[in-house]
Amino acid sequence: MRTSIVLSRCCMLGCLLTMPGLRAQPAVPAEPFHDGLRGTTPLDEEAKPPLIFPTENKDVIRGRAYAQQPPTIPHKIDGYQVDKNANRCLSCHARSRAAENDAVPIGVTHYANRAGETLGYVSPRRYFCTQCHVPQADAKPLVSNTFTDIEDIRVAPGPKPPATRKN
Ligand code: HEC
Ligand code: HEC
Incomplete structure (x- = not known):
């Protein structure tokens, strides 16, 4: 009984759909x-x-696209523990450990709390490093980008902008 109702509904729908204009x-x-x-x-x-593209692991520090950009990670971070018990990143990047590991020490901003006070330890809001720092895949970008840094734009004629260090 139920099947026949369903079938007849299907039929009606089929007829409606095949009617020109509808x-x-x-x-x-x-x-x-x-x-x-x-x-x-x-x-x-x-x-x-x-x-899945392999992580770029060349150990070469990359340039930054803008002044406050968190630098991207130039090495693999597979299996590095970052949780409430341990922070593997700090075992190399803490200011006290950086020299012996040849790593870049975390910036002073990482010790400031949101009130702007400098703490004696990494600020909790900077604890989970991969919130801001990410490794890069050795992949072709999905979309192209023609962005040009202001320093690279030469408007002729006019005074040449002073030479600046490229970061
Ligand atoms: C075994 C030591 C070690 C560990 C652990 C480690 N790093 Fe590094 N990191 C380095 C070294 C050494 C460099 C310098 C470039 C290179 O050799 O890869 C570096 C470079 C960086 C840079 C680039 C800094 C810049 O100025 O451009 C960032 C960002 C970074 N690491 C973040 C992290 C994060 C986040 C973690 C944890 C997920 C981590 N690192 C774990 C050793 C380490
Ligand atoms: C809320 C975002 C944020 C978090 C979380 C964070 N960082 Fe950063 N980090 C930044 C920004 C932005 C910069 C660049 C400007 C600066 O130094 O503050 C930076 C810079 C750095 C640098 C380069 C310093 C230099 O002098 O060139 C290293 C190394 C680094 N961070 C490591 C870490 C590690 C390790 C952690 C985790 C313990 C971490 N960061 C957590 C945002 C963050």
Whole structure:
């Protein structure tokens, strides 16, 4: 009984959909579908997941894109424990440990609390390092970027800007 009702409803729906004028005309995109993440896989199909790119592990400090940017991590951090019991990052980056590990000591800002007072220990708000510092994948960017630093823009004619150190 129930199946026949369902079947007849399906039939009605089928008739409605095939009636001219009632079927919504799908807009045909002029360009073939392409998405940075999905590639050309249509939306109703599952894309093949790309391989996970290896972490860039060259140990070379990268430039920063702007003055207050948290520097990106130039080494692997796989398996480094950072929780309420231990902070592996600080075993090399704490000011007292940095020299012996040839690491960059954490900046003074990491000792300041939100009231601007400098503490004798890493401020709790700077404890979970990977909130701000991230390693980089050795991957091609998904979207291109044509950003040019103000220092690299030369407006001619006019006085040449003074030479500055590039960071
Ligand atoms: C075994 C020691 C060690 C540990 C543990 C370690 N680092 Fe490093 N880190 C270094 C060294 C040495 C450098 C200098 C560049 C290099 O050799 O990779 C560095 C560089 C960095 C830099 C770049 C600094 C700059 O000025 O550009 C950041 C950011 C950083 N580490 C964050 C972290 C974070 C976050 C963790 C924990 C998840 C961590 N590191 C764990 C040794 C360590
Ligand atoms: C809330 C964001 C934030 C957190 C959390 C944080 N940092 Fe930073 N870090 C920054 C910013 C922003 C800078 C760059 C400006 C500065 O020195 O404050 C920086 C700079 C650094 C530098 C480079 C210092 C220098 O003098 O060049 C190191 C190394 C570093 N952080 C390590 C760490 C480690 C290790 C932790 C975890 C214990 C950590 N940071 C937690 C934001 C953060």
